[in-house]
Amino acid sequence: MNLFDVYDINNITITRAKGSYLWDDAGQQYLDMYGGHAVISIGHTHPHFVSRITHQLNLVAFYSNSVNIPLQKELAAKLGKVSEKENYQLFLCNSGAEANENALKLASFHNGRKKIVAFKKSFHGRTSLAVAITDNPAIQAPVNQTDNVVFLPFNSEQALEDYFAEHGKETAAVIIEGIQGVGGINVASHSFLQQIRALCTKYNTVFIADSVQCGYGRTGKFFSHDHADVHADIYSMAKGMGNGFPVAGILISPEFKSRHGMLGTTFGGNHLACAAALAVLEVIEGEKLMENATATGDFLMGELNKVEGLQNVRGKGLMIGFDVAGELKDLRKNLLFNQQVFTGEAKPNVIRLLPSLALRKKEAGEFMESLTDEINHLTSSSNLVSQA
Numbered sequence: 001m002n003l004f005d006v007y008d009i010n011n012i013t014i015t016r017a018k019g020s021y022l023w024d025d026a027g028q029q030y031l032d033m034y035g036g037h038a039v040i041s042i043g044h045t046h047p048h049f050v051s052r053i054t055h056q057l058n059l060v061a062f063y064s065n066s067v068n069i070p071l072q073k074e075l076a077a078k079l080g081k082v083s084e085k086e087n088y089q090l091f092l093c094n095s096g097a098e099a100n101e102n103a104l105k106l107a108s109f110h111n112g113r114k115k116i117v118a119f120k121k122s123f124h125g126r127t128s129l130a131v132a133i134t135d136n137p138a139i140q141a142p143v144n145q146t147d148n149v150v151f152l153p154f155n156s157e158q159a160l161e162d163y164f165a166e167h168g169k170e171t172a173a174v175i176i177e178g179i180q181g182v183g184g185i186n187v188a189s190h191s192f193l194q195q196i197r198a199l200c201t202k203y204n205t206v207f208i209a210d211s212v213q214c215g216y217g218r219t220g221k222f223f224s225h226d227h228a229d230v231h232a233d234i235y236s237m238a239k240g241m242g243n244g245f246p247v248a249g250i251l252i253s254p255e256f257k258s259r260h261g262m263l264g265t266t267f268g269g270n271h272l273a274c275a276a277a278l279a280v281l282e283v284i285e286g287e288k289l290m291e292n293a294t295a296t297g298d299f300l301m302g303e304l305n306k307v308e309g310l311q312n313v314r315g316k317g318l319m320i321g322f323d324v325a326g327e328l329k330d331l332r333k334n335l336l337f338n339q340q341v342f343t344g345e346a347k348p349n350v351i352r353l354l355p356s357l358a359l360r361k362k363e364a365g366e367f368m369e370s371l372t373d374e375i376n377h378l379t380s381s382s383n384l385v386s387q388a
């Protein structure tokens, strides 16, 4: 049987990983500045993560949500403490798209409305409603298309104000990434997030903070929306939550009342997923990884800003993006194949850095050396071409 071919893949086979490094089947080492798409939060194969999952696997891996699973309560308590949202409620699921589906469904149950506000360049997932609120018609099938979603310009306070004046009373939810990831590392301004909070409160609309990529400590605060000092009604989380183990969830404000059957899942909150998620939070807390993300991120941003040829360096903590000029269009590919460094991208010309929150300053320095080497190489070869 063939695999259904839906990805552009690099011809590299990873067989081992540790901390911020990966090794392929030929023993070649790579520096991971991509974190497998922002998923690796505490570093690859962290010993505490491995031992907590192994221990749990030997006890019980899965049983359904029809019985008590004390690990879920333990996870909720730990998550409440580390995220400083102790009065919120937790619903567990398996992926970012699923978290957003549940968030939107809950919002609509809560106020009985259908319209959703999302923003230009947003990405919220690939399932039915999640892809409908993603600003990319190329990945929406006809069945996903709906009149219930409007895309407003990102960071435009006037457009939001005008929209709410006319449609606020019919709007179920506003969903926003605190920093757009797939869209190219676009940071929501504090005043825009504060305005969303104020309008949602005024119109009884639900404020959903998609924290799938920008959350879980990556920006130096637990949720990137925290930098603006606002509380959303629902936070969606996935990626870094399990350091590679598939686990996701939504944090729900205390104002939401549950009823049986409203939300549900087979795999969500299983024993193994809870053990993985608990291990991640224990390491984030114990090793002060949010503080590390701030310090190492500041160092990287400072160094990147000194490099000629990189434009518009932006982001927060260890969620960083920069634009590369035309002559550096092969930079990302060359970093991988000449310098053995994984990075992320956003079309058309953005390099995204999404490393583990445990990235050391020494490793960030190593990345900067590879980056400047490769830029020098690319600019000297393009100078040679123009002189020829």
Ligand SMILES: Cc1ncc(COP(=O)(O)O)c(C=O)c1O
Pocket (backbone or CB within 6 Å): 095, 096, 097, 098, 100, 123, 124, 125, 126, 177, 181, 182, 210, 211, 212, 213, 214, 238, 239
């Ligand atoms: C902001 C954001 N939301 C949702 C998702 C979807 O997550 P998943 O791929 O786990 O469904 C992603 C994935 O990249 C994302 O970046």
